[in-house]
Amino acid sequence: MQLRIPGPTPCPDEVLKAIGRQMINHRGKEFGALQNRITPKLQQCFQTRNDLLILTTSGTGGLESAVVNMLSPGDKILGVSIGIFGDRFIECAKVYGAEVIPLKYEWGQAVNPDDVKKALKDNPDVKAVLVTHNETSTGTTNPLKEIALVVKEAGKLILVDAVSSMSSIDVQVDAWNLDVVISGSQKGWMVPPGLAFASVSAEAWKAHEKAKMPRFYFDYTRAKKFIPDGQTPWTPAVSVYFGLDVALDMMLKEGLPAIFDRHQKVAEKARKWVKSRGLQLLAADEKYASNTVTAVKAPADMEVSKFTGALRDEYQVVIAGGQGGMKGKVFRIGHLGFVTEKDMDEVLAAMDKALPRAKKE
Amino acid sequence: MQLRIPGPTPCPDEVLKAIGRQMINHRGKEFGALQNRITPKLQQCFQTRNDLLILTTSGTGGLESAVVNMLSPGDKILGVSIGIFGDRFIECAKVYGAEVIPLKYEWGQAVNPDDVKKALKDNPDVKAVLVTHNETSTGTTNPLKEIALVVKEAGKLILVDAVSSMSSIDVQVDAWNLDVVISGSQKGWMVPPGLAFASVSAEAWKAHEKAKMPRFYFDYTRAKKFIPDGQTPWTPAVSVYFGLDVALDMMLKEGLPAIFDRHQKVAEKARKWVKSRGLQLLAADEKYASNTVTAVKAPADMEVSKFTGALRDEYQVVIAGGQGGMKGKVFRIGHLGFVTEKDMDEVLAAMDKALPRAKKE
Numbered sequence: 001m002q003l004r005i006p007g008p009t010p011c012p013d014e015v016l017k018a019i020g021r022q023m024i025n026h027r028g029k030e031f032g033a034l035q036n037r038i039t040p041k042l043q044q045c046f047q048t049r050n051d052l053l054i055l056t057t058s059g060t061g062g063l064e065s066a067v068v069n070m071l072s073p074g075d076k077i078l079g080v081s082i083g084i085f086g087d088r089f090i091e092c093a094k095v096y097g098a099e100v101i102p103l104k105y106e107w108g109q110a111v112n113p114d115d116v117k118k119a120l121k122d123n124p125d126v127k128a129v130l131v132t133h134n135e136t137s138t139g140t141t142n143p144l145k146e147i148a149l150v151v152k153e154a155g156k157l158i159l160v161d162a163v164s165s166m167s168s169i170d171v172q173v174d175a176w177n178l179d180v181v182i183s184g185s186q187k188g189w190m191v192p193p194g195l196a197f198a199s200v201s202a203e204a205w206k207a208h209e210k211a212k213m214p215r216f217y218f219d220y221t222r223a224k225k226f227i228p229d230g231q232t233p234w235t236p237a238v239s240v241y242f243g244l245d246v247a248l249d250m251m252l253k254e255g256l257p258a259i260f261d262r263h264q265k266v267a268e269k270a271r272k273w274v275k276s277r278g279l280q281l282l283a284a285d286e287k288y289a290s291n292t293v294t295a296v297k298a299p300a301d302m303e304v305s306k307f308t309g310a311l312r313d314e315y316q317v318v319i320a321g322g323q324g325g326m327k328g329k330v331f332r333i334g335h336l337g338f339v340t341e342k343d344m345d346e347v348l349a350a351m352d353k354a355l356p357r358a359k360k361e
Numbered sequence: 362m363q364l365r366i367p368g369p370t371p372c373p374d375e376v377l378k379a380i381g382r383q384m385i386n387h388r389g390k391e392f393g394a395l396q397n398r399i400t401p402k403l404q405q406c407f408q409t410r411n412d413l414l415i416l417t418t419s420g421t422g423g424l425e426s427a428v429v430n431m432l433s434p435g436d437k438i439l440g441v442s443i444g445i446f447g448d449r450f451i452e453c454a455k456v457y458g459a460e461v462i463p464l465k466y467e468w469g470q471a472v473n474p475d476d477v478k479k480a481l482k483d484n485p486d487v488k489a490v491l492v493t494h495n496e497t498s499t500g501t502t503n504p505l506k507e508i509a510l511v512v513k514e515a516g517k518l519i520l521v522d523a524v525s526s527m528s529s530i531d532v533q534v535d536a537w538n539l540d541v542v543i544s545g546s547q548k549g550w551m552v553p554p555g556l557a558f559a560s561v562s563a564e565a566w567k568a569h570e571k572a573k574m575p576r577f578y579f580d581y582t583r584a585k586k587f588i589p590d591g592q593t594p595w596t597p598a599v600s601v602y603f604g605l606d607v608a609l610d611m612m613l614k615e616g617l618p619a620i621f622d623r624h625q626k627v628a629e630k631a632r633k634w635v636k637s638r639g640l641q642l643l644a645a646d647e648k649y650a651s652n653t654v655t656a657v658k659a660p661a662d663m664e665v666s667k668f669t670g671a672l673r674d675e676y677q678v679v680i681a682g683g684q685g686g687m688k689g690k691v692f693r694i695g696h697l698g699f700v701t702e703k704d705m706d707e708v709l710a711a712m713d714k715a716l717p718r719a720k721k722e
Contacts, residue, residue, distance in 0.1 A: 001383070003383075003384055003385065003386065005386050005388075007596065008384040008385070008386070008387060008596065008599055009384065010383060010384055011383065011384055016381040016382070016383060017381060019380055019381050019600055020377045020378060020380050020381030021377070022362070022364075022371060022372065022377060023364055023369040023370065023371055023372055023547070023553055024364065024369070024679075025364065025366050025369070025679050025681075026369060026554070027366075027681070028673070028679065056417075056418060056419055056422075056554070056555060057417060057418055057422070057578065058417055058578075058595040058596045058597070059595070059596065060577075060578055060594075060595040060596075061417070061418070061578045061595065064577050064578045091577070092577040092578075095575050095576070095577045096575045096577070097575065184596070186384070186596055186599075192384055192598065192599050192600040193387070193417070193596045193597060193598055193599055193600075194417060194555045194598035194600070194601065213575075214456050214457045214458065214574075214575065215456070216421075216425050216452070216453040216456045216457070217418065217419075217421055217422040217425045217453075217579075218578075233421075234419040234420075234421040234422065235368065235369065235419045235420065235421075235545070235547055235554040236419070236554060237553065237554055237555035237598060237601070238369055238547075238553050238554055239380055239553040239555070239600055239601070240555070240598070240600070312389070318385075318386050318389065320386075320388070
């Protein structure tokens with residue numbers, strides 16, 4: 001089986017074995033040592049010395065945690081969106097009472113940092129910018145470094161959805177001055193879903209002190225209090241911790257530059273296939289095409305569900321269709337985490353076989 | 362190793378094996394079938410035909426979900442507490458703006474339903490009652506059936522923390538008219554932490570429509586929308602689902618009456634030991650002593666940390682100390698989920714050996 005959706009992603013055997021370990025006391029020494037081993041390894045991957053919180057939730061829960069811990073009802077924020085997950089981040093902030101100035105792009109477009117600069121100039125009372133690094137729904141990666149430069153020059157907080165990029169694509173939390181950065185265990189980390197990670201800068205902690213949105217389960221103050229003991233305020237997803245400990249060792253042994261390079265090569269292979277088959281990437285400018293998920297425009301005569309169905313049922317290759325309004329118009333290949341060029345060769349070979357059988361009736 | 366804390370609890374080998382299965386697409390047919398198999402089995406254990414939502418979070422996250430989906434800021438509620446977890450439920454409601462009328466008891470006391478009746482009579486504008494069924498911190502089980510009778514006679518909503526009782530102690534959600542009932546996977550369910558369960562009555566759904574507390578990740582409307590497809594709005598903790606599917610089969614094969622009986626027998630063994638050693642249960646009236654966790658008052662000359670340390674390091678028995686203000690004054694034996702009378706015999710034998718070595722210096 002080739003599970004090639006943008007998460008959950010396949011886990012190495014060593015990770016699966018660790019996940020099946022017997023339970024331990026989450027308030028005991030062994031768990032404390034486990035979290036204290038995992039945290040600095042996560043910080044290495046985040047390229048940060050900021051506090052790193054581990055939350056038992058999905059990536060979306062992680063995004064909610066960034067919102068409710070940094071903002072107050074009525075706060076004006078700039079909500080930058082290039083797709084479904086950007087919209088979700090904005091929607092969450094609205095639900096908690098933020099006043100959102102949207103900066104939205106068409107599907108397949110990446111953010112132009114100049115637009116952010118202008119929006120912040122036009123709205124000097126904006127407190128924070130919400131932005132997606134890698135938009136899973138459109139297979140597009142934003143120029144985060146350049147966006148962050150503009151946001152930090154304007155003296156604003158930047159809250160980043162790096163759920164599907166962190167650990168697979170270069171994200172330099174400290175060098176780029178990113179305030180809160182969220183990722184999720186089932187993406188590039190080679191472990192099952194259940195955990196979200198949040199890095200929190202010194203400036204973010206200052207904003208947190210004044211942030212009045214209600215929060216309990218996701219409260220960063222409560223989480224921080226338990227860091228010294230290697231614990232979390234609420235019972236954590238212990239099995240995923242077991243797997244993560246092993247996966248992080250594998251990742252750091254490979255090394256971040258090698259991991260980023262591998263993701264790029266695998267993605268380039270996918271993009272080359274797309275173009276050579278006369279298909280079109282959804283990403284308008286290939287420069288911004290994602291190295292973790294490739295979104296492809298379905299040709300007019302393709303029935304996407306027939307394509308993904310044939311791939312799954314006949315070739316044991318699982319890819320994703322389009323989300324929301326992109327359903328039926330897009331298919332997406334996930335290539336993040338535990339993936340090699342050989343995996344991608346197998347996937348593309350299966351796609352070649354399935355393509356002719358995906359015609360609309 | 363005998364892991365005898367009130368959660369996480371040990372998992373059977375079959376469950377651990379299932380947990381280590383390779384990832385699948387959480388939007389695919391296989392996952393849909395998995396959730397559609399699990400949900401009715403959970404409903405059987407909850408003894409309910411109400412909607413049953415599965416949330417990727419801890420028990421505390423489950424409690425938060427009950428609060429934010431049922432209440433509006435400014436709502437008056439009766440917060441019944443007999444310990445740390447009752448206090449936590451109340452604290453969460455306060456954070457989201459509920460006006461809490463507290464009905465608190467001393468550690469070891471159970472709720473007197475007449476007190477609830479009186480409090481509701483004195484406060485006719487109360488909208489909902491928050492109550493803990495089984496208070497893990499004090500090893501005390503409230504007379505939930507009788508409490509619910511009073512609450513429903515008064516026409517109020519009842520939101521129940523059954524995190525550490527459901528599946529181990531009889532809780533009849535439908536027969537007792539319980540509106541929202543929360544449990545957590547790492548308690549009596551014999552699976553790791555990561556999932557919370559929420560049953561939602563028709564009356565609760567009506568309250569939900571008018572409830573204005575902000576919610577996104579925990580929103581029941583969003584969760585309900587995905588039930589027909591056997592999915593969840595956000596990526597679920599797939600591994601725990603795998604284990605839960607197997608554990609529920611084991612539980613239903615044993616049968617609820619047999620499970621409740623086993624928990625009672627194991628607990629009685631623990632209580633008999635406590636009394637025969639001249640120790641005292643924290644539960645003031647043995648009638649309300651919990652069948653899932655036994656809390657014992659530490660004798661004046663006992664150093665609790667020495668006792669739990671010796672048990673852990675020398676006899677591979679892991680029990681819990683007291684929480685919060687009970688630290689150093691109480692030790693607690695968890696006996697829920699995957700536990701037999703033979704397990705308890707081993708635990709008690711180890712405690713007999715460790716007891717003399719737990720004296721204060």
